[in-house]
Each structure stands twice: as structure tokens, then as C-alpha cells.
Amino acid sequence: MSQLWSPAVRSLTPYVPGEQPTERLIKLNTNENPYPPAPGVAQALRDYATDHLRLYPDPASRALRQTLAETMGVGIEQTFVGNGSDEVLAFAFQAFFCHAAPLDVPDITYSFYPVYARLYGIELRKHALDDDWQVDLDALSASGERSGVILANPNAPTGHAHSLQALEALLERVTDRVVLIDEAYVDFGAESAVALVERYPNLLVTGTFSKSRSLAGLRLGYAIGAVELIDALERVKDSFNSYPVDRLASAVGIAALEDKAHFDACRNNVMATRERTVSRLEALGFSVLPSKANFVLAQHPRFEGAQLFAGLRERGILVRHFNTPALANFLRITIGTDDEMDGLVEALKALCG
Ligand SMILES: *Cc1c(COP(=O)(O)O)cnc(C)c1O
DSSP: OOTTSOHHHHTOOOOOOOOOOSSOOEEOSSOOOSSOOOHHHHHHHHHOOGGGGGSOOOTTOHHHHHHHHHHHTSOGGGEEEESSHHHHHHHHHHHHSOSSSOEEEESSSOTHHHHHHHHHTOOEEEEOOOTTSOOOHHHHTOSSOOSEEEEESSOTTTOOOOOHHHHHHHHHHOOSSOEEEEOTTGGGTOOOGGGGTTTOTTEEEEEESSSTTSOTTTOOEEEEEOHHHHHHHHHHHTTTOSOOSOHHHHHHHHHHHHOHHHHHHHHHHHHHHHHHHHHHHHHTTOEEOOOSSSEEEEEOSSSOHHHHHHHHHHTTEEOBOOOSTTTTTEEEEEOOOHHHHHHHHHHHHHHHO
16 A cells, blocks of 8 residues: 555455456456457458547447447437446446445345445445345345445346346336346346336446457447436546547447347357356256356365366366355356367366266
């Protein structure tokens, strides 16, 4: 700690992202897509005249938001885009959750939420998952003063997804504050709550181009919700950085959204590989939580998570291990290509055999 740091910076607990190795590994630790982005993305980059970079981008990102709106079946004024959904989430915390009351959140979920809560001085009320490792929507929406409700659906790192019907029941109970549903993984088999934004003015849905659209390196995320909510996000954005989405990101994002066939092919591949991987892990004695995401959370009855993580790492395979009491025994494994998953299964066979 430095004398020069403000008290606020001293009290932060920053998020620790999964390792981004410089050597070539089978990389199954940060839920990236194993397939390249849509061919139109490469074309958009080739066509992009460098002269365009001389000028600032459209601060409202209208062209990208128009394409996003058409893709999602909403109006452009119901959309917001930012520099990764992490940034969109940060803006949402500031826009909606900075009240005196606590924010209701599952105790096992995306580990960036507690980081934002701390950054903005928001108290968290954490709710245990149920016996099946599912987010307890009843507990999350129990009455009481709150600043809001946030959940990831599918949840991370468990992969479980609730039905739209279950989410709707939660929205019927929580009407006084914003309910934020983080859909980073929705395209891998879950139902999107975007279908509900018209009926619930306090529902904000966030999403990302990082996972299902193979653009983690680009940094592009979005939010969908009522105009009133989008206006609040814009107020925060324009008080922080008027141009979070640069011209290249906008052109590339549009090209990715326009190629539905590529999007469907990639996500269908990932889902098929996931099901195949689950049965092979189960054959090795692992228990695997049912997942609607591009990762699985698995544990072995005889081998500790940390031990397997280290053994895989020695064999050139990187997965994610969380050093928390509830998750210490698990590995979170991103779904890669079939070849990558073959490599993983072979290595685990050697380690557990
Ligand atoms: C990956 C992830 C994000 C962040 O996505 P970016 O757009 O890359 O910032 C947000 N929420 C969850 C649950 C994630 O897993």
C-alpha cells in the first residue's frame, strides 16, 4: 500500500481474472469460445479504412445498437452497449444499486459482483444455493428493504439455468427495484429473459459478445431493458467515458450479429461437445452439475480439485480452480473443441486411473 492511495482505493478487493497464459496450452479456464468469430468479422477488419480511426466514434453507438435491437427483437432505445459486459455491469451497479438497503445476490455466482459492490459501497445480502446447487429464487426475492436483485442465468460457475417461468415469478415479487439478469451464457441452451423486458419495467438483462460470439478480445457487452433504465446507464456512461465502444468494435460487433448461421453453428457445436464431455467425465467417476453454459463444474470423489488442477497444468491443460470452501473440490472446465476435450479426458484418465 502506498501513502499516496486514497482510503477508497485501500479498501478495494479487485477481481482476479483467470490466467491468460503466454505459452501454448489447451486453454479451458476462462470460458472463451474455441471457434473463430464469424467470417464477416475478418472482412470488416480488412475493409476498415484506417482513416476512420482519425475520428471519434458515435457516442451513442447507434449503428451497433440498431443491429443489436433487430437481433434481440426490441427497440433501439431499449439497448445499451459498453466495453465488455463487465463495464455494463459496473454502470448498472452505480445506476441502480447504490441505495442504503442491501443488494440480494446468490452466494455462489459471478465473482465480479462483490467487487463492484465494494467499489460502490453497496452492502450485499448473500443467499445460499439450494441442495441441487441452484439459485434459490424464493430466498433471493423474499420481502424486505433491498437495493435490487442480481443473478446470472445460467449461473456461473455452476451452469444451472432457471426457466423463464421461474424468472417471471421472481419478477412478480420484486417490483420496487431493478432485477438484473446477467445472460453471459444464455446462448448455450437457456431461455433469454429479453422476452420479458416489455412487461417488467424494472428488468435489466445484460449480455456479452465474449462467449457465444467468440469476441472476448474485442470487449463488447450490452444491456436490454426499459427506456428509463437505459437512460440511467447512459447518464453514468456519459459521466465516465462518452466513447466506450470504439469504431472497430462497432463494425466487428455488427458483422458478428449479422451472421446468425455461424453463431448457431458454433453454439450448437459447443453444446454437443458439452454433452459428450459430460458423459466421458462421468465415466471417469466425476460428478458433473447439469450445465446450460459453455463450461461444466465437476468434482471427483477421490481426488481434490487443487490436485487435479495442478496435474492438468503439468500436462499443458489449463482449467479453473476456485480456492473457496464451497468450490475447492471442483474444477470448472470450459468446453473447447472436441480435440481439446479429448486431450482433457486423456489427461484426467492418467491422473485418476
Ligand atoms: C464472462 C462473464 C461476464 C463478462 O463478460 P465480458 O463481456 O467479457 O466483460 C459477465 N458475466 C458473467 C457471468 C460472465 O461469466
